[in-house]
Amino acid sequence: MTSETRPAPVVAAPIDRETIVGSLQGALSAKNDAARLGQQLAGQIDRIYFVSCGAPNRVMLTLEYWLDHYHSGYQVKRYFPAEFMTLEPELDERTLVVLGSKSGTTAETVEAARYLQDKPCVTVGVTTTADRPLAQAVQHVFLMGETEQAHTGIFIVLQALIGGMMHARSGWPLFESLMRSLDALPEVLVESALLSDARGKEDALKYQNDRILYHIASGPMFATAYVFGVCMLMEMQWMHSTALEAAEWFHGPFEILDAELPLMLLLGEDPSRPLMDRVVNFCRKYSDRLMIYDSRDLPMTGIDPELRPMLAPFAMQAALNRFAEHLAELHGHSLDTRRYMWVTEY
């Protein structure tokens, strides 16, 4: 008789309040230092460059959006680290370069930080622990500690930094309530996940056999569409699952729409919402295979109503993660499986 080892079945991870909230305590305490540094740097900086890969890069997209919207007075640009180094953008002592990486080891991000070491500029980094190469290569580092919630953690720290800068430079009035709302965000992630679990399971059952899934969003919610579509379903489920900007939908991509193609449409509460309303209205005419997720359906308890638009992409991400967990279970494909990333040379 031979014994066979079967792989363990993939099971949707339960929503563990202690782990989610506990994972963000480091980021919450680092945010106070980040806000203080932001206030100190505010008058010494004219230009902010955001430099990161993948999910942290899209967190920075949300920061960029609000710096623009609130007419911060800073010149702002966002780069992928590999392009940043080949492009060699202008730097001077009034340039702040912000780098973020959960692992603190992502080669391109670490290289960019090292490239900047002998350049005239101020560098700030956010990662998990002090031993990470990124932590050692920047002038100012913010540490979140080991965390399963790095995506939201990086946002908490960097939004506090930027909030502090906007407050000190031009009296941005929402700074104090931002700090209070960021403190409430970990519980909001739990609340959003709990409220969305049944729906996530239902949607996963309905769409489990689809291999193609586009995600459409606008403004800062595009960060969530990208991270969910690309960093989760594409990277972790090997689906054809990419994100499209609502502002571009009617300039080519909408030709792909038919009654069979599933779409995930994400609505936020920021000034770009009318762009998504237009997309939703159009898609409803031609398809029933739409997953419409609206941050207005999430209570976001403890968040200042004026700041809901800024925090909504992160509450939404927590809600959508339930769909990914249930899909992984139905696909029998763990969210931790990679065939190339961290496994091969690239």
Ligand SMILES: N[C@@H]1[C@@H](O)[C@H](O)[C@@H](COP(=O)(O)O)O[C@@H]1O
């Ligand atoms: N799924 C993650 C991405 O979301 C992340 O952006 C990237 C960079 O990771 P790090 O934050 O460690 O630099 O790694 C993986 O691909």
